[in-house]
Amino acid sequence: xxxVTQSQPEMSVQEAETVTLSCTYDTSESNYYLFWYKQPPSRxxxxxxxxxxxxxxxxxxxxxxxxxxxxxxxxxLKISDSQLGDTAMYFCAFRTSYDKVxxxxxxxxxxxx
Amino acid sequence: xxxxxxxxxxxxxxxGQNVTFRCDPISEHNRLYWYxxxxxxxPEFLTYFQNEAQLEKSRLLSDRFSAERPKGSFSTLEIQxxxxxxxAMYLCASSPDTVYNEQFFGPGTRLTVx
Numbered sequence: 001x002x003x004v005t006q007s008q009p010e011m012s013v014q015e016a017e018t019v020t021l022s023c024t025y026d027t028s029e030s031n032y033y034l035f036w037y038k039q040p041p042s043r044x045x046x047x048x049x050x051x052x053x054x055x056x057x058x059x060x061x062x063x064x065x066x067x068x069x070x071x072x073x074x075x076x077l078k079i080s081d082s083q084l085g086d087t088a089m090y091f092c093a094f095r096t097s098y099d100k101v102x103x104x105x106x107x108x109x110x111x112x113x
Numbered sequence: 114x115x116x117x118x119x120x121x122x123x124x125x126x127x128x129g130q131n132v133t134f135r136c137d138p139i140s141e142h143n144r145l146y147w148y149x150x151x152x153x154x155x156p157e158f159l160t161y162f163q164n165e166a167q168l169e170k171s172r173l174l175s176d177r178f179s180a181e182r183p184k185g186s187f188s189t190l191e192i193q194x195x196x197x198x199x200x201a202m203y204l205c206a207s208s209p210d211t212v213y214n215e216q217f218f219g220p221g222t223r224l225t226v227x
């Protein structure tokens with residue numbers, strides 16, 4: 001079965017600090033796509049960052065970067081210089097070649113002023 | 114085009130009633146997805162369309178659920194004989210036909226079954 005695990009249900013970080021959210025997944029496919037989505041309170045889900053499994057270079061989008069360890073099936077998200085607007089649920093997800101996207105249970109991140 | 118839209122945003126119904134939700138994807142996107150999300154959980158895949166063809170259905174989609182995308186544009190999700198366990202947020206997403214298949218989500222329809 002293809003699964004996504006996020007072992008940190010809740011996290012908090014001080015404004016301007018750095019935080020890392022963990023994600024592990026399980027799949028037998030060799031090529032797939034990984035995503036982190038953000039869902040602010042009462043607002044819709046938006047894509048934060050994406051990574052193609054065959055690309056070894058870790059993706060970076062402004063303050064957001066990933067640490068992709070394919071052998072370990074690990075895909076963590078690092079948020080640098082945390083801002084109050086980063087407070088949200090963060091979902092790790094992956095898509096196989098069959099197009100279905102599987103989401104993890106989410107990590108609730110609170111940025112503390 | 115301002116993104117994926119869903120209607121209604123909230124629906125309260127009594128157990129046993131039928132409900133229908135609508136999703137309008139981003140106009141150039143040929144793929145459309147339905148998910149269900151319960152409080153504190155990630156979205157669970159229900160079904161998806163490529164153009165008007167329904168390509169996959171989750172086993173979560175019981176025979177009380179039906180989805181259509183008649184002309185490859187908007188989609189509807191109908192739940193018949195609603196049960197209290199159907200209470201959830203129903204999310205729609207669309208994606209273009211690209212290698213990443215990045216999904217753009219709508220605001221969701223929150224269903225409460227009394």
